[in-house]
Amino acid sequence: MRWLFPLLMACALAGPAGAQEAREVRLGYLSLEDDPRFDEDFAYARIPLRPQGNTRTGVELAIEDMSFLLDARDMSVTLDGDRVTQDALLERARQMVADGARYIVLDLPAASVAALATELADTEVTLLNTTAPEDALRTACHANLLHTAASDRMTSDALIQHLVKQKWTNVLSLHGEPERDQVRAQSFAEAAARMRVDIIETREFDLSTNPARREENNIMLVTGGVGDYDVIFIADDFGEYSRYVEYQTALPRPVIGATGLVALEWHWALERYGAPQVNSRFEDRSEDGRRMSWQDWSTWIAARAVLTAYTKAREPGPDGVEAFLRSEDLRLDGSKGVPMSFRPWSGQMRMPILLSTHNAIIDIAPIDGFLHKTNTLDTLGQDEAEFTCD
Structure with missing residues (x-):
């Protein structure tokens, strides 16, 4: 019988007869080297108004978090991609698809996301928009596009719910001249109209010091x-004007939107639902030990959604994974207290929205008392009945 033990050990090391190598999951990631949304030159007195971290770290953290389930399913993940130039973006994406990536996580401006979705419509890849909040990306109804970035309408609805709760129902709305600011202000106006919050006036501010535009660049005059x-709502994508508004208004009123109370997908100050552990793991993994931003959370949850679908889909093939990802069975844990999934009509991820100051969570929307016939998360953003494709 001496021969039996070595034989059993050999069989154990060799694995079961006919065992295959680990199933590979190829996941793509793309961001821009010179993303115009994070222009380092747009700063005052060396203060970066919109600092950019490497959101690939969020994807890497998701892979690490899912490693136990992936190992149990005998799966391995290959992450491909990083920052590229705008000119190389499409070619790089096509190469990822050719190499077998079925999902690509995008940290890109809306125009770049839309262009990729159009150009790759003839492939089997699904793109995940993680940082472009424009409502127009949702109503474009690209069949190959999902969104883990909250839409403008979702963050607007979250702010409006808080105003209704506080009984602050008369709003002065301010926005800058850029189109992005005007779009945000329009989204807020739509959310206000739905909840019968009155915008008493909408005014445009000006960043210049031109004396001829004094009534548009002087905060006291703009707000008086x-x-x-x-309350004052302000849409200011660059953040240069809004950071001066508080404590200089004509009336002593709270400020929301671009400063003051801000609606975000994620904030490091969240202290419930396992969020501190997520934040700690991210800080440990990031090169500079930085705090997890909403953009980082969005790439993290995008990768987590894809890998959850791979590990939990009943049908292991590509079609089964895609169907599970887009189904109500996904029930994704994003460390925000409720299971999340993608809306079938827009591809938008349902999620709670954090209402925060620079260092505290004030409330979480949907706020208690705001109800929906099927899912309270659908009180944030365009519901199915009001949603139409362009």
């Missing part, structure tokens, strides 16, 4: 001369 109001 309109009677009474409860």
Whole structure:
């Protein structure tokens, strides 16, 4: 019988008869080297107004977090991609598809996301938009596009719910001249109309010091001369004007939107639902020990959604994984207290929105009392009944 033990050991090391190598999951990631949304030259007194971290770290953390389930399913993940130039973006994406990637996580401006979705429509790849909040990307209804970035309408609805809760129902709305600011202000106006919050006046501010535009660049004048109001909403994508607004308004009123109370997908100050552990793991993994931003969370949850679908889909093939990813069975844990999934009508991920200051969570939307017939998360953003494709 001495021969039996060595034989059993050999069989154990060799694995079961006919065993295959680990199933490979190829996951793509793309961002821009010179993303115009994070222009380092747009700063004042060496203060970066919109610092950019490497959101690939969020994807790497998701792979690490899912390693136990992936190992149990005998799967391995290959992550391909990083920052590229705008000119190389499409070619790099096509190469990922050719190499077998069925999912690509995108940290890109809306125009680049839309272009890729159009150009890759003839392939089997699914793109995940993680940082472009424009509602127009949703209503474009690209069949190959999902969104883990909250839409403008979702963050607007979250702010409006808080205003209704506080009984702050008269709003002065301010926005800058850029189209992005005007779009955000329009989204806020739509959310306000749905909840019968009154925007008493909408005004445009100006960043210049031109004396001829004094009534548009002087905060006291911009916020005065309109009677009474409860709160000021400001849409300022660059953040240069809004950071001066608080404590200089004509009336002593709270400020929301681009500063003051801000609606975000994620904030490092969240102290429930396992969020501190997620934040700690991210800080340990990031090169500079930085805190997890909403952009990082969005890439993290995008990768987590894909890998969850691979590990839990009943049908292991590509079609089964895709069907599970887009189904109500996904029930994704994003460390925000409720299971999340993608809306079938827009590809938008349902999620709670954090209402925060620079260092505290004030509330989490959907706020108690705001109900929906099927899913309270659908009180944030365009519901199926009001959603139409362009």
